Amino acid sequence: MPAGNTRILAWLIAMPALLCAVGLPLYESSDVAQPPAMADTFVEALDDRNVEHAYLFIRQGQDPNTLVRFRDDVRTGGREVQVSPLMLAVAGSDDNTAAMLLSFGARMDYPPNRYVVCLAREMGMDGFVDSQMSTASEVECPPPSGAEFPLLAYVD
């Protein structure tokens, strides 16, 4: 094969690997230089059902047993309530975030969480209750509210 043809063919075959060799470090170094997109507040992370972001707040010292102010159309019908993060996660049927909160400090005996088992059952999270809430049997739940926004029935 003439040397020129061979060289062109060799370059063509090697081109994707060369592009990768140059492009990968360039792209990744510029990507790493930018801070990762992150929820602004703990409540926003809970609202977005983003368990990784919510965990970052916990990791940075956010107390999972502190009430947060929350309002939306789906869970509170637009009314602002003070609610525990665990109740908020359960109200959104967000079992990942609820599991994370229970894993990293959320207490079942924290008074605002006393009806979390009841809310979870009302939200259809029976499997979650059985596998994650060891004290579930000790809770006496009021009759299911059947309300449009079950969370409101369990917050003061």
Added chain:
Amino acid sequence: MLPVRRSILGLMDRLMSFHRGSLWVGVVLVVIAPLSVALLLSMWRSPFPINEMISLLEDAESSTPGRFFDPTIRSWYRPLFHLTLWGFWNGSGSLLGGLHWFRYLEVGSVLVLLLLFVSYLRPRTGLQAAAALLAVAVMMGMPGFRDNLEIPVLMTLVGMPMALLVWMLLEREHRWWYTPLILALTMTAIGYKEQGLVIAPVVVGAWWMGSPGARRTTTAVVVLAVLAYLAMRFSTRGHWALFEQDVGFLFGELGEDEAAARFGERPWILYGYSALATIGNILFSEPSRGTFVITDHALSGETRPWEWISIVSSTLMTALIAWWGVAILRRDWSADAWSAESRLFVILVLALGASGALGFNYARDRLGGMAVPFYAAASYFAVLSVAERAGAASLKRRATVALVLVMLAGAWQLRAVGTLHDVRLRAASTHRTWITSPNWSRVTFAHRPRYLSIMQTMTPQGTDPARARRPTYPEWFLALIGGG
């Protein structure tokens, strides 16, 4: 003066030849370095998974080394894998120290495999270097490679460089120490996972075809050792379940009981299917885990670009290898002598068959791992052969070949990057499990204090967000490499 001059010229020639060889090897190593280093770093940073790893460690802690070699405890037999965990833990004096060494082994296996592979190909020209770059992408992009990067499932990953090293020794001039080394490599690979048995037909095949390093003694020793091993396994098997795990079948998966109920009378049908599925996965990237996922997506019109890239690039590469293999066999058949290339082709066929046979019980992508280095090496010679022949063809044909090869190289490079992305996705998924599972584990394993204690020790590595960090690729690129 003449003999002296001839010696000097000979020496210079050898030096130049070595320089040319090492130059292109160096070029290949430099070009593959960014992706390889990113892959190795990603593996290094990946957290160990929560449940499987802790169970393995719990078992390692409560066992004595002798128990790992008892073949009656489990249906699978991986004494060296369990011994490694136990040894690292006890040798380092701490659980985290042991896990550190485990990472070295995992990452080191990939690094050694890559270095051995480039060393085996040893490109000496620009075209050979280009073909070697494509072959490395083939190796890194294959499902059998990708699936074996899962932590802590390194059993086959350890065996893959051993298989390649055995083949490299068999292809070199024989030395007395090859026999004990090949035997040791074979038995070590088997000791990590029985997929290591693939090395046995490689040795027999190499001897039969007259590989320079394969002597009758070497072959006899390996065959006897493997037969003794198989005799031990079958004589101590007790009762093996018909199907050990879920079995992929056509467009779905059968649970163990369901598979036994449907195929209990004639299990060989499903065994044959799983064996062929393992081979099909190596050659065509389909089926995966015994299930025709991409075909199913194609039938429902939901095929994603990366799926097309996988199946088309694999099929095209397999066709190229088949074309090259048949041509090389014909050439050597008429010359009545095996060449290194025709031996490699036959060894690939043997490794494929053995991998399929060993994957009879259920198909998994990782079960094809031992055939990966041979497939990738064959792809090198096939691409080189096509490229070299193209030179003598017409301009139109040359252009067609060039277009096909560049597209093939591009597709496999995307798949190699996909492997990197897959490792990172898995790390992110493991991290997510670590931050969502501890409470469940505390409730479920309340009666296993050692489990909980190991989990407690491992929690910082599992919950560290830096280990789950991955670049945010644009959507169009994710569509090409797979993953979200």
